[in-house]
Structures are given as C-alpha cells and as structure tokens.
Amino acid sequence: MALVAAAGCSGTPPIAEQERLVRANNLAIDQVTTRAVVNVWGKPPHHHSEFTQFFVMPDRTMIPRSRVAAGEPPKGWDAGVYAGEGVFFVYPDRGWLLVFFDEHLVYKEALEADQLQTIVKAWAYEDRFKTRLDGAPPGP
Numbered sequence: 001m002a003l004v005a006a007a008g009c010s011g012t013p014p015i016a017e018q019e020r021l022v023r024a025n026n027l028a029i030d031q032v033t034t035r036a037v038v039n040v041w042g043k044p045p046h047h048h049s050e051f052t053q054f055f056v057m058p059d060r061t062m063i064p065r066s067r068v069a070a071g072e073p074p075k076g077w078d079a080g081v082y083a084g085e086g087v088f089f090v091y092p093d094r095g096w097l098l099v100f101f102d103e104h105l106v107y108k109e110a111l112e113a114d115q116l117q118t119i120v121k122a123w124a125y126e127d128r129f130k131t132r133l134d135g136a137p138p139g140p
Helices: 002-008 015-023 034-041 113-127
Strands: 046-056 062-064 080-091 096-101 104-110
Touching: 015 034, 034 080, 046 096, 046 113, 062 080, 062 096, 062 104, 080 113
Parallel strands: none
Antiparallel strands: 046 062, 046 080, 080 096, 096 104
16 A cells, blocks of 8 residues: 555656646646647747746745746745746747746746737847856957
C-alpha cells in the first residue's frame, strides 16, 4: 500500500499523460511541462523569459509578481516568495497566459485576446530598454 501511495506522489506524470491533460484543456499546475504544451498546441505565438519573483501561496501554487497589482500582495498570501527564471507563453487563440518555472507549469490565467496583447506589447516595450550584458566585450 505504501508503494502505491508513493508512486501516486512521485512528481510529474509521464509525457503521454501530460499531453492528455493539455488536450483536455486541463492545465494542471506542476503536472504539465513546457514540452507537453508545445507538443500538443505547438510553439506559442508569443513567449518571454525573465527573472521573476513569485508569490508562493499556502497551497504551494505560485503567482508571478507581474500578475499582481503594484504594491499589493495576492489575496491569501502568507509571506512565501521565490525568484528565478520564469518562462511565459501566450496563446491568444486559446485565451491562455501560461507561466513555467523549471519547465513546470506554475501559473495559468485565462484572458481575453486584448488583455494578452497588452502583455505582449509590454514585453516588447521592456525589451527595447534591456542591455545585452551577455555579449562579448567590444574589441580594442
């Protein structure tokens, strides 16, 4: 019995099960990876990657700082915070903003196409002001 319980809590399901969840539009937090979403829905029309602060909720879900009103914590938050590289996928035709951390879905939000377009425009605006520190230094 203990082995069955341990197997049920062993983490991410196999890729075939993840793809079944995506096909059923059951985007289960921490159960679906970027690979499963891309395999089923194709590459996202818009994606973005950035260092992101996440509010960790009591149920262990994570909310990106960018999805909360400035200066406000999310309702029910109790002080858990995590930071790292967040990967954002926007699927306007499906109405989803998906956020991944370490390849796992940690946040999803159903939005109207115009709301998703606003997010994409904000990313483009921010990208105009980023510096490229990862490039090689200029030569002599």
